[in-house]
Amino acid sequence: MALLGPTAAGKTETSVRLAEHFQGEIFSVDSMQVYRGMDIGTAKPTMLERRGIPHHLIDVADPGEEFSVARFRRLGRELLAESTASVVIVTGGSGLHFRALVDPLSFAPTDPDLRSELEATESDALVEELLHFDPSARTIVDLANQRRVVRAVEIYRLTGETPSSRAGTAVAEDVRRYVPEIEFTAVGVDPGGALEERVDLRLARMRASGLIDEVRSLSPVIGRNARNAVGYKEILEALSGGVSFDEAFVRAATNTKKLARKQRTWFQRDPRIRWIPWFDDPDQRLRRILEAFD
């Protein structure tokens, strides 16, 4: 089963209670909780909060690494295959990571050298190359998005596959139709308008718990991906003297709310998620979620 929704929706606590109820184990689908040491700012559940429930896909990479979705999928599938848990509870707010885990997404290979070569290439030239080997790529790839164009050309040079050929496969069609590879039932939770104050409150708690020190100690080793995490990027900016810590937290608050909206638009189009009405009381929330899973 899956428990999804935007950040600060109380998923963590609820998922632990669900796991206790079903004797299950938790698989996190969170793009930033994968990094070791990024604890406070990612709202990673502490050992105490986990209450003995096994949590997977958390702390599986160093903050200096670039832990891609493809790696996330590979590792997640491995761990799922090995798992002996009677019930698996998938929870988190990273939509693509969720789909990578349960849906038939097949990631084409990558090559760091080729990648950096393409990234250094004039974007018009890349678009020209792309449209040359696949004229109808225009309708599939966002040509204004440099990263997408680079990736499409990279895949072509590495495998000969074009955006059209990849989009035309049966699995690609299944992905579009939300046909899962691993069956599940999913429930969505969303505090709606109450989310803003939950975010403000949570950030204040993070600050009180030492988020600034956490970021400071991570700053020498944090990598390109991890440093983009909301809360971290703003405080890193403050640490390098750009802005005050107060300002950093104000920005972190708006960016967290922005993130929540993006997470919503991602999950909202997934027809498999059943959204339940929000209850502020955790007990009531759990009860409604259990009903929904019945």
Place this chain on the structure above:
RNA sequence: GGUCAGGUAGCUCAGUCGGUAGAGCGCCGGUCUGAAAAACCGGAGGUCGACGGAUCGACGCCGUCCCUGACCA
């Protein structure tokens, strides 16, 4: 009280020689297959401090007033 600078989108500010306004951020919405808490796309929003004046025409010129900041008394 005086001098100077300034009052333009929610915020910070652009606006060439007068032809009724733009950007970044925010806000709203969308896309999404190896950076996804990323990257990208679209949209809404302004009686240009107020009132008067000269002009075919003013955010822009002239006058008065209001507000803000700095400095001088």
